[in-house]
Amino acid sequence: MLKTDLHIHSFYSTDSKINPDELIEKAIKGNYDAIGITDHFDIIASELSTHNVITFENYCNIMDKLKAKYPQIRLIQGAEVGEYHWFKAEMDKIFSFRVPEFIIASIHFLSDRFNISVQFEPMLTDEQQRDYYKLNLDMVEEAEFDVLGHLGIFKRYTVHDSSCCVDLMKDIFRTIIAKGIALEINYSGYNKPVNRLIPYPEEIALYAEMGGKLISIGSDSHQLVHFDSQHKRALQEIENLIPDYKIFLPKETR
Ligand SMILES: [Zn+2]
Ligand SMILES: [Zn+2]
Numbered sequence: 001m002l003k004t005d006l007h008i009h010s011f012y013s014t015d016s017k018i019n020p021d022e023l024i025e026k027a028i029k030g031n032y033d034a035i036g037i038t039d040h041f042d043i044i045a046s047e048l049s050t051h052n053v054i055t056f057e058n059y060c061n062i063m064d065k066l067k068a069k070y071p072q073i074r075l076i077q078g079a080e081v082g083e084y085h086w087f088k089a090e091m092d093k094i095f096s097f098r099v100p101e102f103i104i105a106s107i108h109f110l111s112d113r114f115n116i117s118v119q120f121e122p123m124l125t126d127e128q129q130r131d132y133y134k135l136n137l138d139m140v141e142e143a144e145f146d147v148l149g150h151l152g153i154f155k156r157y158t159v160h161d162s163s164c165c166v167d168l169m170k171d172i173f174r175t176i177i178a179k180g181i182a183l184e185i186n187y188s189g190y191n192k193p194v195n196r197l198i199p200y201p202e203e204i205a206l207y208a209e210m211g212g213k214l215i216s217i218g219s220d221s222h223q224l225v226h227f228d229s230q231h232k233r234a235l236q237e238i239e240n241l242i243p244d245y246k247i248f249l250p251k252e253t254r
Contacts, residue, residue, distance in 0.1 A: 001235075002247050006036035006078060006147065007104060007184060007218025008227060012054050012062070013039045016222040020062075023227060024070050030228045034249060037063065038078035038104050038218075041094060043087035044113070056094045076250055080104045080149060083135070085142040102250040104184065104218075106149030107135045116154035124154055126164040133168035140175045147216045147248060148176055150186040152199045159194055166206075173207045180214065182248035183207055187234040188220035197234065201241055208242040216248040 008023060009016035020037060027035045041056060054062075056079075063077040077100050081091055084105040108117040110131050116124065124132070136151060151172065154160065162169070176183060186198040197204065217234060221227040238245055 002033045002249065003031060003231070004034045004036075004217055004247055004249065005032065005219050005221075005227065005231065006034070006076065006102070006216045006248070007038050007080070007149065007186060007220045008035060009039055009080075009220070009222050010037050012059055013222075015040070018221060018224050018227070020066055022224055023221075024066065024073060024075060026224065026227060028070070028073050030231075032073060032228075034074035034076055036076040036078040036102065038080040040082070041079045041091070042082040042108075043090045044083055044109060057097050060098050074252075076101045078102045078104060080106055081145070082106055082108045083139070084145060085139040088143060102147060102248075103145040104147040104149040104216075105139055105143055105145040106153070107132060107139060108153070111135065117150075119157045120154075121158075123158050123160055129154075129160065129162055129165050130168065133162075133165045133172065137168055137172050137175065140172055140179065140181060145181065146250065147182045147184050147218075148172070149184050149218070150188070150198050150220065151183065152203060153186070155200065156189045156192045156194060156198060162200075162203075169203060169206065170210065173210050173212055177210065177212050177214075182214040182216040183212055184216045184218050185234065185238055186218045186220050187230055188218075188226070190230045190233065191226055197237060201237065204238070204241045208245075213242060213244055213246045214248055215242065215245050 010018050010020040067075050079100040189198045
C-alpha cells in the first residue's frame with residue numbers, strides 16, 4: 001500500500017514552521033512513496049497579507065529545485081486554495097503560470113467571513129453549520145479541483161453534532177464521487193482536543209456507504225513533529241471505515 005501525505009505546509013505559508021528540506025529528509029526516512037507540499041494561496045482579504053509569503057512563481061521554482069535535489073522520493077507540488085469558488089478568476093490568473101500538480105480546495109470562513117479554521121467560541125449554531133456545509137457544496141459544484149480539504153474542520157477543537165447537515169453532507173459526497181474529487185481524510189484532529197479524524201469517522205462511513213472510495217490522507221502539518229507522527233493510526237482507522245479505499249495520487253508529469 002502506498003504511503004502518502006498530501007497536505008503539508010512548509011514555511012512558505014506563514015502559519016507553518018516546516019523547513020522543506022527537513023520535511024523531505026524525514027519523509028525519506030519514513031519510507032513515504034509521495035508527499036505533497038500544499039502551501040496556502042488565498043485571495044480572501046484577511047489572509048492575503050499573512051498567507052502568501054512568496055509569489056506563486058517563486059514557489060514553483062523552489063519546488064522544482066527541491067524535486068531535482070531529492071530524486072529518491074516523489075515530491076508533489078500542490079496548493080491549498082481557500083474558498084476557491086469565490087476566487088476562480090483570480091486563481092486562474094495565478095495558475096496561468098503553471099497549474100499545480102494538484103489542488104486542495106478548503107473552506108476556512110463562513111459567508112460572513114467568520115474564521116472557523118482556528119479555535120473559536122462559542123460553538124457554531126445549526127444555522128452556521130448549514131452555512132459551512134452549503135459553502136462546501138457550492139465549492140464542489142462550481143470549482144474544478146482534486147481534493148476536498150478537511151470537511152468539518154470547525155469540529156477540530158469542540159465536538160459538534162452535525163445531524164442537522166446530513167442532507168448537505170450527502171449532496172457533497174454525491175457530487176465529489178460523480179466528479180472524481182477525492183475526500184481528504186485529515187488527521188490534524190488527532191493533535192487537537194477532539195482527537196479524531198476530520199471528517200469524523202461516522203461521516204467517513206457515510207461517504208463509504210454512498211460508494212465513496214477515493215481519499216487523500218493529509219496530516220495538515222504546520223510543525224515537523226506532527227508529520228508522520230500518527231500516519232499509521234490514521235491508516236488503520238481508514239482501513240476499518242473504507243475497506244476498499246483508493247488513494248488519490250496526481251499523474252506523474254515528468
Ligand atoms: Zn486548510
Ligand atoms: Zn492546510
